[in-house]
Amino acid sequence: MPQQTPEWLNLFVDAHGTKGVIALAWWIGARHAVEIRELEGSFPFLQVVAHGPDASTLLDTLSTLSGLPETPMIRPGACTPASLDRTMFADTSLPLVINEVDSPGATPFDWDVLKPLYNNCTVAALSRRSATGQAGKTFARGIAILTKEIENSALLARTVLLNADQVEQPRPSERAFQLLKQLGSSSDALSLSQSALRQLVYRIGGTQGHIDTLQEDLGNLLAPRHAKNYAQLIALVYALDDIFHLPDGQRLKAIFAIRDLADATAEVPF
Incomplete structure (x- = not known):
């Protein structure tokens, strides 16, 4: 008998569409970023481009589904270097959101x-200010960046970009959001069992195959880091479907959308 899609996932897809599915796949991967970085050597940052007062709505929903009362978010310009280090290396594997939207004067x-x-860096690799005994602590989180633009080319090469305002359906209803919050507020819907984690690791093991397919489809125009970043995202969509059973057609839609995102980074020869 086929597995059924859980109600919260149907509501999530209704509310956030295919871009939401991609963000959800990344978020689940980010919660196991240490394991992924041990296997693959890296795990991409996620840049969420959004405008208006509800810019963080998608990330807020993912936090709610993780059983969090609020999104783990910082504004780095308002942090001291020491407090930024403490936040990044906190004892949690939940993703950290860096909010750079509308921060005048920061x-x-x-x-x-x-x-x-x-x-998989340590505190010492990031800062010389680490307290005694903390220098060897490993970074255990994923980083999402809520910003309109990243001008740092080195960071862009380590980032997958998602424009949360470019949706293919009307804005979701208030009722769908409320039901989603009710489902997610009392427990962690995104926690993985050991068998589910093994399935995620198995799918991540297929990253090289997705790199090869992306490069073949896009004429070998992707920079190696971009190809790997988006290939990992494709692998995570497969894992998401395996574990939680996406609604019909959503896996394919998400993979095609990721291919288009990768294509936007392609280095077109002159």
């Missing part, structure tokens, strides 16, 4: 600071 943030977090 201290400019040095995006280069984030580059080591693409890999």
